[in-house]
Amino acid sequence: MADDSFVQKGAAANLAVPFEGEPQDFYFLLLPKATMLPVAAAIEPLRIANQVTGTRLYRWYIMTEDGQPLHCSNGMVITPDTPLQPLPSDSLGFVCAGVEPHNAASEVTLNWLRRESRFGRSIGGICTGAFALAQSGLIKNHKFTLHWENQPGFLESYPNLEPSPNIFEISGPLMTCGGGNAATDMMLHLIEERHGKQLAIIVADMCLHVRSGGQAAPQKSNYAVAIGSRNQRLLNALQLMQESIEEPLSIGELCDRLDISRRQLERLFSRYLNQSPMHVYFDMRLSHAFALMNETSMSVTEIALASGFNSATHFSRQFKRKFGASPHFFRKGWS
Incomplete structure (x- = not known):
């Protein structure tokens, strides 16, 4: 993907964000039958942050295990940018799953997750990506979450790992969200941490997204x-x-x-x-x-x-x- 494709023109006035240095890279590893909505909901805030600032603050890449196109849960085919590869030092990696998550991650993927964690990379799970994180042993004592629909099955498979009911959790190097628009909330949180609240507010407005009020917001209506x-x-x-x-x-x-x-x-x-x-x-x-x-x-x-x-x-x-x-x-x- 060419670098200039990461910054697009838009009608919204540019926001000056004091920034020097390299853009932060996000890598999204899609597992078979991954849910498309949370993947798009995670990437769009990064794109919009670049657009409204006119600055290459973020870059994003789609991965599949073998670099081949992958069918999402809705039947659409995603062509990745790259197969599994070592992550750059300042990058964030997310494993993205969807339906039938309990056997979606192969041993190759699990070994990749373990290796990247050992090298100190921040790793996350989107939607039901927590299944792969649990299989690879990365959750341990961290707070985490996954989509509420899949939590009963997760608890049966991993009774010693209790997911949070919240829309997203960031616990040290581990970042997880429940999928859907929760991915947008998690990305807005990361944008705010790195580039300030004003940018996060503008990005949320561009997404027509009302922020949940933080990671402690519940996934389901009471x-x-x-x-x-x-x-x-x-x-x-x-x-x-x-x-x-x-x-x-x-x-x-x-x-x-x-x-x-x-x-x-x-x-x-x-x-x-x-x-x-x-x-x-x-x-x-x-x-x-x-x-x-x-x-x-x-x-x-x-x-x-x-x-x-x-x-x-x-x-x-x-x-x-x-x-x-x-x-x-x-x-x-x-x-």
């Missing part, structure tokens, strides 16, 4: 937003259900924990969700199983137990009722 109610007893019930997936509580145990009568609990769920408490709870457990089916290599029996079903047969029947295919056929269709 239950109050999701269900359109701030009834605290209902919110407490949903939270308790979510925390008790593997060992589900009976409705009596729920009522005891919540200090509410069964009749009150059923009225709450009927009024706000138009469903019974146990129906909501049951669907919650099946959704958890669906995530594990997609994101792990656990057996159907293991997934049934992890979702609170004592019988694999009963689990398979209910899974088929909700998703239209038995777990075995569902997994076969996605393999």
